[in-house]
Each structure stands twice: as C-alpha cells, then as structure tokens.
Amino acid sequence: MTRTVHPIEQESFRILRARLDTSHLPPLRRAVxxxxxxxxxxxxxxTDLVADEDELRSAHAALHAGAPVVADVEMVAAGITARRAVCRLPDASACAGLTRSAHAVRLAYAEVGPGAVWVIGCAPTALEELIALDAAPALVVGMPVGFVGAAESKAHLRASxxxxxxxxxxKGGSAVAAAALNALLYTHHPVKENDR
Incomplete structure (x- = not known):
C-alpha cells in the first residue's frame, strides 16, 4: 500500500532540507x-540523535517481515500510523518495586517475546526495565523525555x-519516538549506501 503524502508534509520536508543538509547520511539514518x-x-x-545504519537495516528488515511493535504508552502507540502497536500500560500496575511503566514492559514481553521492536518515548523506567529483561529486541527506539532519569536511561541503552x-x-517524547519508528515503516526499499 502506497502512503499518500500531504502537500503540507512535503513542504515541511523541503524547508527542513533547506535548513539542514542531510544528503551525506546513509538512507535509513537520514529517514529517521x-x-x-x-x-x-x-x-x-x-547532533543529538544516535543511530547505527546497520542496526537500522536489520530492524527495517524485521519490521517489514512482521516483527511486533511494542509502545510504552498509548500516546506512542497512537503515533505509530502504519502498524498496530502492543501497549500493555492500561493493564499494568505499580507493584513489587516496579513502576506501572516497568510492569507494562514485563507484560508486553510476555506477550511478544524476543525479536520485537520496542518504542519508548515516555518512561525512563520502562527503558531501564527493557534493558534489564534481556529481551533480545530487533530494535529499541529509546527516547524517553524528562529531567529525572531520561538521559541516564538512554545512556544505559547505548552502553547495553x-x-x-x-x-x-x-529531550525526547512520544511524538519523536513514534516518528523514528514511522520512518522505518514508511521506507519500503532503502537505497544501499553504495547505490547512492
């Protein structure tokens, strides 16, 4: 199915590219x-975003082969427009020293197992729990926002x-986390670097 791009979105990308040259970036990193x-x-x-092209390629292949997508909160799930995302936050509760978000990660992992793509845009505790679970994800989009634990949880993710x-x-948040995943979903056939 081909995605219809609205003229306002086209103009937004034109302005973005006029202000920032992204042409030197590999295709999936550029898209994200x-x-x-x-x-x-x-x-x-x-200068703030961290992503590896090889990891993006593997995740892209997994997504387009049907890997499940898990979102930490419903706002992230709602922003993922090309795929239904699993979000277990409504079923979770703070318990046994876990935040509700961390419990939701455990519930989601029990549902989807290894190989999923995780999108965390709100709760640093969800990201920390995912790292601790050894969940063997295809990719983690870890972009929680906030002054308490957000930067630290993302540093832990990169070190993991x-x-x-x-x-x-x-900075981070639901909109940017969902946008990063949407970039991979919207890109159907990334150009290989040596084909550019």
Missing amino acids: LERVIHASADLAYA GLPAVSNVSE
Whole structure:
C-alpha cells in the first residue's frame, strides 16, 4: 500500500532540507533523523540523535517481515500510523518495586517475546526495565523525555549493546519516538549506501 503524502508534509520536508543538509547520511539514518526533526521542528536532533545504519537495516528488515511493535504508552502507540502497536500500560500496575511503566514492559514481553521492536518515548523506567529483561529486541527506539532519569536511561541503552535509536539529551517524547519508528515503516526499499 502506497502512503499518500500531504502537500503540507512535503513542504515541511523541503524547508527542513533547506535548513539542514542531510544528503551525506546513509538512507535509513537520514529517514529517521528527518522524520524526528519533522515531528519536533528541532534541528538540534542532527547532533543529538544516535543511530547505527546497520542496526537500522536489520530492524527495517524485521519490521517489514512482521516483527511486533511494542509502545510504552498509548500516546506512542497512537503515533505509530502504519502498524498496530502492543501497549500493555492500561493493564499494568505499580507493584513489587516496579513502576506501572516497568510492569507494562514485563507484560508486553510476555506477550511478544524476543525479536520485537520496542518504542519508548515516555518512561525512563520502562527503558531501564527493557534493558534489564534481556529481551533480545530487533530494535529499541529509546527516547524517553524528562529531567529525572531520561538521559541516564538512554545512556544505559547505548552502553547495553542492544540495537537502538536514542538521543543524548533529556529531550525526547512520544511524538519523536513514534516518528523514528514511522520512518522505518514508511521506507519500503532503502537505497544501499553504495547505490547512492
């Protein structure tokens, strides 16, 4: 199914590319960065976003082969427009020293198992729980926002060795996390680097 792109979105990307040259980036990293900037109108993501092209390629293949997508909160799930995302937050409760978000990660992992793509845009505790679970994800989009634990949880994600998209600063949130995943879903046939 071909996605129809509205003229306003086309103009937004034209303006973005006029202000920031992304042409030197590999195709999936470029797609993710541009979609995150488009969702946030924040050009600083050009130096804040961390993503590896090989990891993005593997995740892209997994997504297009039907890997499940898990979102930490319903706002992230609602922003993922090309795929239904599992979100177990409504079923979770704070218990046994876990936040509700961390419990939701455990519930979701019990449902989807290894190989899923996880999108965390709200709760640092959800990201920390996912790292601790050893869930063997295809990719973790870890972009929680906030002054308490957000930057630290993203640093833990990058240090974990899990395939990931993250950012260095405290900023992030549901919209940018969903945008990063949407970039991979909307890109059907990424150009190989040596074909550019």
